[in-house]
Structures are given as C-alpha cells and as structure tokens.
Amino acid sequence: MTGPSAAPAAGRPSLLAHPPGLRTLFFTEMWERFSYYGMRALLVLFMVEAVGNGGLGFNDATATAVYGLYTAAVYAVALPGGWIADRLLGAQRAIWYGGIVIMLGHFALAIPSVTAFFLGLLLIILGTGLLKPNISAVVGELYAADDPRRDSGFTLFYMGINIGAAFGPLVCSTLGESEQFGWHYGFAAAGVGMACGLAYFRYSRHRLGDAGRYPSNRGTTPAERAARRRGWVAVGTAVAGVVALAGAVLSGAVAVDAVTLASYATVGIVVYAGLYIGWLVLFGGLTPVERGRVLAIFVLSMAAAMFWSGFEQAGSTLNLFAERYTNRVLGSFEIPAGWFQSLNAVFIVVLAPVFAGAWVALASRHREPSTPAKFAIGLVTLALGFAVLIPAAGFVAGGERVLPTWLITTYLLHTIGELTLSPVGLSVTTKLAPHRYVGQMMGIWFLTSALGNLLAGLTAGRFDPDALGDMPGLYLQIVLMTGGTGLLLLLCLRPIRRLMGGIH
Numbered sequence: 024m025t026g027p028s029a030a031p032a033a034g035r036p037s038l039l040a041h042p043p044g045l046r047t048l049f050f051t052e053m054w055e056r057f058s059y060y061g062m063r064a065l066l067v068l069f070m071v072e073a074v075g076n077g078g079l080g081f082n083d084a085t086a087t088a089v090y091g092l093y094t095a096a097v098y099a100v101a102l103p104g105g106w107i108a109d110r111l112l113g114a115q116r117a118i119w120y121g122g123i124v125i126m127l128g129h130f131a132l133a134i135p136s137v138t139a140f141f142l143g144l145l146l147i148i149l150g151t152g153l154l155k156p157n158i159s160a161v162v163g164e165l166y167a168a169d170d171p172r173r174d175s176g177f178t179l180f181y182m183g184i185n186i187g188a189a190f191g192p193l194v195c196s197t198l199g200e201s202e203q204f205g206w207h208y209g210f211a212a213a214g215v216g217m218a219c220g221l222a223y224f225r226y227s228r229h230r231l232g233d234a235g236r237y238p239s240n241r242g243t244t245p246a247e248r249a250a251r252r253r254g255w256v257a258v259g260t261a262v263a264g265v266v267a268l269a270g271a272v273l274s275g276a277v278a279v280d281a282v283t284l285a286s287y288a289t290v291g292i293v294v295y296a297g298l299y300i301g302w303l304v305l306f307g308g309l310t311p312v313e314r315g316r317v318l319a320i321f322v323l324s325m326a327a328a329m330f331w332s333g334f335e336q337a338g339s340t341l342n343l344f345a346e347r348y349t350n351r352v353l354g355s356f357e358i359p360a361g362w363f364q365s366l367n368a369v370f371i372v373v374l375a376p377v378f379a380g381a382w383v384a385l386a387s388r389h390r391e392p393s394t395p396a397k398f399a400i401g402l403v404t405l406a407l408g409f410a411v412l413i414p415a416a417g418f419v420a421g422g423e424r425v426l427p428t429w430l431i432t433t434y435l436l437h438t439i440g441e442l443t444l445s446p447v448g449l450s451v452t453t454k455l456a457p458h459r460y461v462g463q464m465m466g467i468w469f470l471t472s473a474l475g476n477l478l479a480g481l482t483a484g485r486f487d488p489d490a491l492g493d494m495p496g497l498y499l500q501i502v503l504m505t506g507g508t509g510l511l512l513l514l515c516l517r518p519i520r521r522l523m524g525g526i527h
Contacts, residue, residue, distance in 0.1 A: 041176050042165040044231040047224065049183035052158055054220025055122065056184045058129055058213040059097075059151070060368065061191030063338045064361035065199040066090055068346060069206045077206055079137065084484035087339040088281035091480015092288065093144050094335060098473035099292060100152025102299070102466030103261070105160070107153065109462040111254050114157035114164075114235030115228065121153025122221045129214030133207045138273050143210070145269055149262075156465040161235035163453030163461065171386060174450045175379040181446040182375035189368035191216065196361025239459055282484060289477045296321070296470050309457060312524040316455040319522035320464055324471035326398050327448055329508040331475025332482065333405050333501050334437055337367060339483035341430065344412075347488065350424040363430055370438035378442045394451045394526075395512055395519045401444030402509030406502045408436035413502070416494035454526050 070086035072078020081089070108117035128146030131139050162180050166173045191213065199209025271277040300321045304314045345351070346360035385391035392400070415429035448468060456464030485497055512519075 041172060041179065044165050044234055045162065045176055045180065047227040047230045048158055048162055049180055050227075051118070051122075051220045051224040052180065053183045053187035054216050054223065055125065055154060055158075056187035057191040057194075057216035058125065058187075058220070059147075059191070060188040060364060061195030061216060062129060062132065062147075062210055062213040063094070064192035064196050064342070064364040065206060065209050066093070067339050067342055068360060069199070071343075072206070077135075079140070083343070083486065083488060085281050087480050087483035088285045089480075090339050091285050091477050091483070092281060093148065094338070094476035094480070095285075095288060095292070095473035096148045097151045097155070098469040098476060100148055101156040101469030101473075102463060103258075104152035104154075105156040105462030105464075105466035107254075107258060108157040108160070108235070109239050109460070111238055111251060111258070112153075113237045114161045114462065115231060117153045117157040118161070118235075119221070119224065119228075121150045121155075121157075122217060122224065124150030125154065126150075126214050126217040126221065129210055129217055132210035133214065135207055141269070141273055145265070149265075156462060156469050157235065159449050160453065160462050160465050161231065163450070164234040165231075171383060173454070174382045174386075174447060177446045177450040178375050178379035178382070178442070181442075181449075182372055182379075185368035185371035185375070187216070187368075189365045189372060192361045192364035192368075196359040196364070200359040200361060282481070285477050285481055289474065289481065292470060292474045292477065296324075296467060296474075299467070303460065307457075307460070313457045315522040315524050316526065317457070317460075317464070319519060319524075320452055320455050320467060322519055322522070323395065323398060323448060323451065324468050325474075326395075326402065326508060326512055327444060327468070328471040328475040328478070329505055330398075330402050330405055330440070330444055331472050332478035333409060333505045334441060335476045335479035336483060336501070337364065337434075337437070339480060340486055341433070343483075343486070343488075344419075345427075345430060348419045348424055349427055349430060351427065358427075363427070363434070366431060366434040367438050367441070370435055371442065374438065374442055375446075378446075382447075393516065393520055394447055394523070395516050397443045397447050399509045399512040399516075401440040401442075402505050402512065404436055404440035404443065406506030406509065408433040408440065409498050409501045409505070411436065412498045413495045416491075416498055420491040420494060451526065455523060 067086050067090050068078075070079045070081040070089060071083060072080070074080040079086075104117065104121070108114045112120070125147050128143045128148075128150060131143030131146060134140075134143075159180075162177060163173075166176060194216075195209040195212050197209075198204045198212055199206045268277070272279050300317060303309065303317055307317075309317065342360060342364065345363040349360075349363075351358040351360065382391055411429060411433050415425045418425050449465075452464055452468045453461060482497075482501065486494060
C-alpha cells in the first residue's frame with residue numbers, strides 16, 4: 024500500500040525527493056491547467072469581440088459578469104465534487120471522470136455556436152468540480168501530517184500547475200487571436216491539452232497506490248449500501264436539475280441578467296459556506312480541537328476570498344488593460360493580449376522552488392512565519408501590485424498607451440503574493456481538516472475562491488471604457504480593500520493560531 028511517505032529525502036529539493044505519486048499529480052494538473060488558463064485567456068476577449076469578427080458582442084459589464092460567474096462556478100462545485108469523492112467515487116476516479124467532462128467542454132467551445140459556448144462552459148464547470156479539489160486532496164494524502172516536505176511538495180505541485188498555465192495562454196492566444204485561425208481553434212487547443220493530461224494520468228495512476236483510491240464509506244453493510252444509493256440518487260437529481268435549468272436559459276424560457284445573477288450568487292455563497300460550517304461545527308461529530316480547526320479554515324478561506332477578488336482581475340480587467348491600453352507592438356509583431364496571462368505562471372515557475380526551499384530552511388531554524396502571517400503578507404503584496412497600476416491608469420486617462428512594464432511589475436508582485444498564500448492555503452487546509460471531511464474542506468477552500476472570482480467579475484464591470492478618468496480611483500479602492508484585509512489579519516494572528524490547535 025502506498026500511503027504517506029515517512030522519511031524525507033535530504034538534500035534533494037526536486038520531484039525525486041518526494042513520493043512518486045507526486046509526479047502523476049504534477050503532470051496531470053499541469054495539462055489540466057494548460058487547458059483552463061489557455062481557454063481563460065480568450066474568454067473575455069472573445070465575449071467582447073464584435074459578432075462580425077467572430078465574437079459574441081457583449082458589453083464589458085456583461086462579459087466580465089459572465090466571466091466571474093463561470094470562474095466562480097468552477098470553484099463553487101468543488102464542495103459537492105469533494106463530497107462525491109469522499110462518499111461515492113474516491114478521489115482517483117473523480118479525477119479521471121472529471122477530466123473527461125472538462126475535455127468535452129473545451130471541444131464544445133470549439134463549435135461556433137452560442138448554445139455550444141454556454142454548454143461548453145457548463146461541462147468545464149462540472150468536470151472541474153470533480154477534478155480540482157480531489158487532486159489537491161490526494162497530494163495531501165501522499166505525506167504524513169508531520170512530514171517537513173509537505174509544504175515543499177505542495178509548492179512543487181503548484182509549480183506544475185503553473186507550467187501548464189504558462190504555456191496554455193501562449194498556445195491558445197496565438198491561435199485564437201490570429202486572423203488565420205480564430206477563436207475556436209484556440210478553444211480546441213485547450214481540449215487537446217486536457218486529453219494529454221488524461222492520457223498521462225491513465226498511464227501513471229499506479230504510482231498513487233491507495234492514496235485517494237477509495238471513498239470513505241466503502242463498507243458492505245446494508246446501511247452503507249443504502250447510503251451510497253441515496254447519494255447517487257441525490258447526485259442524479261442535482262445534475263438533472265442543472266441540465267433542466269441550463270436548457271431553460273439557453274432556450275430563452277428563463278431570462279437571466281448576468282450582472283444581477285452575479286450579485287445574488289455572491290450573497291448566496293457567503294450564506295451557503297457559513298451555514299455549512301455552522302452545521303459541521305454543531306452536528307458533524309467533531310472534537311473541540313477539530314471544531315477550532317474547522318473555524319480556522321473558514322477564517323483563512325474568507326481572507327483568501329478577498330485575495331482572489333483582486334488577483335482574479337487578471338482574466339478580466341488586466342486582460343482588457345493589456346488589449347486596449349498597453350503598447351504591444353514589438354518591431355513588426357504585435358504581441359497577443361492573451362500572452363500577458365502567462366506572466367504570472369512564468370514567475371511562479373521561476374520563484375516556486377525559491378519559496379519551497381525558503382519554507383523548509385526557515386522551518387529548520389524555527390523562524391518560518393505562521394500560516395495566517397503568510398496570508399497577510401500575500402494580501403499586502405497583492406495591494407502593492409494594484410498600487411503600481413494607479414499611475415499607469417492616470418496615463419491611460421490622459422490618452423496614452425503605456426509600456427508593458429507596468430503590467431509586468433503588477434504580475435510580479437501578484438505572483439509573490441500568490442506564492443505566500445495559495446499553495447500554503449492548500450497545504451494547511453489538508454492539515455487542519457478532519458480526515459473524514461478532507462475532500463469537503465478542500466471544497467470550502469475552493470468555494471471561497473468562487474466568492475473571490477464573483478467579486479472580481481463584479482469589480483471588473485465597474486471599469487467603464489468611456490470613463491477612463493475613474494480608473495485610478497477604482498484601482499485605489501482595490502488597494503484599500505485587499506491591503507486592509509491583510510493588516511486586519513496581522514492584528515488577529517494570536518486568536519487564529521489558537522483556533523488552529525497546534526498546527527503551525
């Protein structure tokens with residue numbers, strides 16, 4: 024049986040120093056992120072493009088609201104996806120079936136039809152809900168709770184994510200923004216990427232052993248079999264309901280305003296997450312220490328939601344800033360706007376090993392910052408990234424196109440903030456979560472990421488291309504919101520660490 028690996032391999036800060044299953048998850052997630060970020064680099068640009076040029080002709084507010092709803096839904100379905108893996112499928116099978124659905128969704132986007140476009144988004148949402156939380160949960164299962172390589176392993180896993188995220192926009196934008204090929208070739212390339220990920224997972228799945236292989240309630244008693252049947256009935260009912268609702272919207276029987284829906288969904292996620300955590304604390308059969316740790320997950324996840332509300336401007340506000348207000352001409356070549364979406368991932372590939380080594384080195388000297396402190400650093404650094412854009416927006420308001428260095432600096436600061444928060448958040452969630460709820464706790468982590476994406480989409484809709492003078496003030500508001508949250512977190516370090524019950 025392959026379970027948590029006990030003995031760290033000293034002096035080998037690479038994939039070879041980690042359990043062999045990490046390679047399987049590293050490359051599978053790399054290709055999945057290639058597909059996701061490659062498609063994401065095109066999404067808003069495709070929606071705002073005029074119909075005559077092959078786009079959908081949406082205005083900015085509608086396009087960014089749809090973008091926010093889509094990216095939020097990708098994370099929101101992580102909670103039921105984690106439950107399905109925990110109770111019905113096991114994480115390994117959830118990853119496999121989720122990848123298949125994602126692939127079909129990307130290929131649906133390659134069909135030049137509005138109906139196929141929204142169907143493709145729906146399939147990607149459902150597939151990612153199965154794959155995304157469970158592949159991260161399996162990474163956690165490869166390590167013992169006290170293994171000093173754990174944070175390093177998650178950071179290396181995060182590097183794999185971003186190798187895919189670096190190449191996806193380069194390939195898909197080159198095809199999608201070109202006159203020779205067009206948008207749908209870019210979407211098809213994303214589908215090919217997911218197919219590569221599925222092939223590698225199938226080939227190397229044996230390296231995972233029993234990590235994530237079985238659901239938690241795989242017993243054979245009549246009660247356990249009945250519980251599984253009820254679970255499958257619930258899943259089938261939910262999927263049927265989603266399909267029926269999607270059909271009603273696509274047929275025009277139900278009218279939907281994307282901006283209004285995004286606003287309601289924001290409130291709904293906060294209420295849903297709060298009620299779920301409340302139920303788990305009161306009725307989940309947890310010990311007092313487990314209750315505190317679950318509450319710590321909720322606090323840290325809400326702080327992360329504020330981080331993502333700024334960070335996820337990348338695919339909307341910053342993508343449009345690159346297309347409309349940045350000088351992208353290099354000699355006789357115009358850089359596709361989507362290429363800027365690769366900057367964050369490139370910086371992560373370069374810096375992730377540095378951060379991975381730094382956490383291990385600081386831990387060996389008992390000087391590593393606590394998880395809440397890392398979150399606070401991430402939020403403040405994110406705010407500094409938006410502060411860079413305030414003078415750039417002033418130049419844009421004066422009618423100038425600005426140099427790419429403004430966006431490059433912003434993405435660099437955002438990347439540093441991300442590396443202090445996101446992989447650490449994945450790791451600490453698996454450490455704090457009660458074992459029987461680990462998939463669902465990863466779902467909570469991604470659910471609050473959904474909240475951040477919704478807020479990002481709504482914020483992006485406030486950037487009016489006909490009111491460029493308002494742009495510096497809007498960036499200042501993001502600075503105050505995200506930076507203020509980071510400072511508040513620093514003031515609350517001690518009570519949060521008490522909730523964590525001894526987990527650093």
